[in-house]
Amino acid sequence: SMAFLTRQLCRGVSTSAVRNVVIKNVTIIGGGQMGAGIAQVAAATGHRVTLVDTEDDVLKKAKGIEGSLKRVVKKKFADNPQAGEEFIQKVLQNVSTSTDSVSAAQSSDLVLEAIVENLKVKQDIFGQLDKVAPEHTIFASNTSSLPITDIASATNRLDRFGGLHFFNPVPMMKLVEVIATSATSKETFDSLLDFSRVLGKTPVSCKDTPGFIVNRLLVPCLAEAVRLYERGHGSKEDIDIAMKLGAGYPMGPFELADFVGLDTIKFILDGWSEKYPSNPLFAPIDLLNKLVAEGKLGKKTGEGFYKHK
Ligand SMILES: CCCCCCCCCCCCCC(=O)CC(=O)SCCNC(=O)CCNC(=O)[C@H](O)C(C)(C)COP(=O)(O)OP(=O)(O)OC[C@H]1O[C@@H](n2cnc3c(N)ncnc32)[C@H](O)[C@@H]1OP(=O)(O)O
Ligand SMILES: NC(=O)C1=CN([C@@H]2O[C@H](COP(=O)(O)OP(=O)(O)OC[C@H]3O[C@@H](n4cnc5c(N)ncnc54)[C@H](O)[C@@H]3O)[C@@H](O)[C@H]2O)C=CC1
Numbered sequence: 001s002m003a004f005l006t007r008q009l010c011r012g013v014s015t016s017a018v019r020n021v022v023i024k025n026v027t028i029i030g031g032g033q034m035g036a037g038i039a040q041v042a043a044a045t046g047h048r049v050t051l052v053d054t055e056d057d058v059l060k061k062a063k064g065i066e067g068s069l070k071r072v073v074k075k076k077f078a079d080n081p082q083a084g085e086e087f088i089q090k091v092l093q094n095v096s097t098s099t100d101s102v103s104a105a106q107s108s109d110l111v112l113e114a115i116v117e118n119l120k121v122k123q124d125i126f127g128q129l130d131k132v133a134p135e136h137t138i139f140a141s142n143t144s145s146l147p148i149t150d151i152a153s154a155t156n157r158l159d160r161f162g163g164l165h166f167f168n169p170v171p172m173m174k175l176v177e178v179i180a181t182s183a184t185s186k187e188t189f190d191s192l193l194d195f196s197r198v199l200g201k202t203p204v205s206c207k208d209t210p211g212f213i214v215n216r217l218l219v220p221c222l223a224e225a226v227r228l229y230e231r232g233h234g235s236k237e238d239i240d241i242a243m244k245l246g247a248g249y250p251m252g253p254f255e256l257a258d259f260v261g262l263d264t265i266k267f268i269l270d271g272w273s274e275k276y277p278s279n280p281l282f283a284p285i286d287l288l289n290k291l292v293a294e295g296k297l298g299k300k301t302g303e304g305f306y307k308h309k
Pocket of ligand 1: 068069071072075143144166167168169170171172173215218219221222243249250251252253256257260264265268
């Protein structure tokens with residue numbers, strides 16, 4: 001209504017911010033395992049995607065989205081391989097890559113960040129892009145554990161900032177956690193929910209609390225599994241078998257930790273143990289710290305809790 005618009009204008013909120021944004025052009029910052037996966041799914045659902053990374057090598061590998069698409073197409077187009085091949089080409093045409101985040105952000109409806117789990121680095125990039133992105137552009141972070149409020153504080157678009165947390169591997173995992181801070185507007189939140197649905201995912205609404213829903217439960221579970229192993233109360237293999245066959249998880253805690261990346265898990269636990277020193281569930285884990293110090297980060301480096309071919 002007019003009264004609502006006037007109120008928004010008085011509060012210094014622009015009119016473009018009170019409309020839902022239909023997201024078509026997406027810039028993804030960070031072309032690692034999450035960024036590439038999100039780029040693939042967004043491109044496959046008709047969005048124009050620009051994938052940005054500081055490393056040219058990463059962007060060349062992210063072109064390997066093709067490998068994952070082939071796995072998807074094998075099932076989806078089982079009866080028509082020719083149509084499958086055409087689908088892959090169409091999806092790949094929707095993805096361009098760049099090392100220049102500033103020019104990428106200038107023509108996007110959504111800037112989604114999936115870079116290293118470090119508050120300062122995330123604030124730096126968003127602070128920079130806030131100055132060049134169009135007024136209507138929504139910013140979102142795929143952070144696993146950092147407060148969205150803290151990341152958003154580097155910008156002047158608090159009402160157009162939210163969390164959009166995907167799960168690994170993105171093409172397979174159906175969930176997206178959509179996070180509203182106390183400043184996220186309803187229009188922004190609804191736009192992010194709609195975007196998640198258009199991607200074929202199921203969104204859940206989360207508050208800006210540590211680990212949102214999934215990681216608040218998964219990370220303590222992993223930490224307890226490592227402590228159980230350190231006490232000598234079970235082998236890694238038996239703990240993994242137990243959680244798969246006894247609790248129905250597709251991967252055991254050690255397998256999943258190697259899959260996610262031990263560096264990411266260490267960033268999460270270090271952050272939480274510093275912030276909540278009295279919570280024993282978040283206490284540092286010697287074995288995790290040792291493996292990370294040795295560069296054993298899991299599947300991506302060939303070794304973590306297990307050796308990988
Ligand atoms: C025990 C609980 C304690 C856990 C502690 C863990 C700690 C975690 C800390 C969290 C850190 C923060 C991370 C974060 O923020 C959030 C996360 O992402 S948490 C991780 C969430 N992910 C999972 O939990 C994954 C669980 N695993 C699975 O669902 C399956 O194992 C998986 C789908 C990955 C693979 O399936 P699997 O049967 O094991 O292997 P297959 O190779 O046979 O694949 C099956 C099927 O899927 C297709 N596929 C697999 N990967 C891809 C891909 N990248 N792209 C496309 N398609 C893929 C594959 O082709 C197969 O298709 P078929 O038709 O069946 O052949
Ligand atoms: N690994 C996982 O299972 C999940 C991770 N996340 C979160 O997603 C984010 C990314 O995680 P991953 O993809 O696993 O990491 P990754 O290490 O695979 O990829 C991060 C990429 O960001 C790039 N990068 C770093 N700084 C940059 C900058 N300033 N500009 C552009 N690119 C930059 C790096 O070169 C690297 O390629 C983290 O915040 C993590 O917590 C969220 C869900 C699941």
